[in-house]
Amino acid sequence: MQSSSLSAQFKQRHATPKGLCRPGLFARFRRLALEADANATWGRLDANRLTTRTIELLQYHEPADSLGWHIDPQSAVTMLLMLSADGAYAGAALEHESDGVVHRARPTQHEALFYRSDQEHRVTPFESGTRVALALEWWHEQGVDLKHTFRNHRPFATGPSTCPR
Ligand SMILES: O=C(O)CCC(=O)C(=O)O
Numbered sequence: 001m002q003s004s005s006l007s008a009q010f011k012q013r014h015a016t017p018k019g020l021c022r023p024g025l026f027a028r029f030r031r032l033a034l035e036a037d038a039n040a041t042w043g044r045l046d047a048n049r050l051t052t053r054t055i056e057l058l059q060y061h062e063p064a065d066s067l068g069w070h071i072d073p074q075s076a077v078t079m080l081l082m083l084s085a086d087g088a089y090a091g092a093a094l095e096h097e098s099d100g101v102v103h104r105a106r107p108t109q110h111e112a113l114f115y116r117s118d119q120e121h122r123v124t125p126f127e128s129g130t131r132v133a134l135a136l137e138w139w140h141e142q143g144v145d146l147k148h149t150f151r152n153h154r155p156f157a158t159g160p161s162t163c164p165r
């Protein structure tokens with residue numbers, strides 16, 4: 001992945017100051033991933049083995065922080081939780097390509113967007129402001145060849161509104 005100030009990686013479990021611990025957030029994210037996988041009929045995720053391969057806080061501050069077309073290797077499903085408000089940045093839209101058609105997603109603040117990790121995607125050139133998003137890549141502790149389950153798709157959004165717009 002090309003990056004400059006992008007990508008601080010976090011361990012899944014890390015020390016939490018006493019009294020600030022709020023258990024259950026990871027379990028909620030995990031449930032959302034399973035729900036998205038089921039609702040989108042991808043059938044990729046196994047509730048018995050599912051965990052994160054990476055959790056990344058992505059901060060886009062400058063044009064070099066844009067991401068070219070890529071897949072998220074080894075992961076099964078990627079969850080992108082938008083933390084920035086709509087007006088906080090310009091550019092940096094998330095796009096997926098399917099059969100030569102590009103689908104643009106614009107998750108609003110606190111919306112989560114799910115997509116199959118091997119679906120080609122990119123972040124269009126960042127222009128201004130600050131864009132912060134949390135990316136969780138789900139897998140089953142091993143990279144799998146997902147080609148046999150691959151169908152082109154639009155990214156799948158949870159919540160009352162739909163992210164692609
Ligand atoms: O920031 C985004 O919208 C997507 C990030 C991404 O594709 C990645 O980190 O691999």
Ligand SMILES: [Fe+2]
Pocket residue numbers: 070071072121
């Ligand atoms: Fe990605």
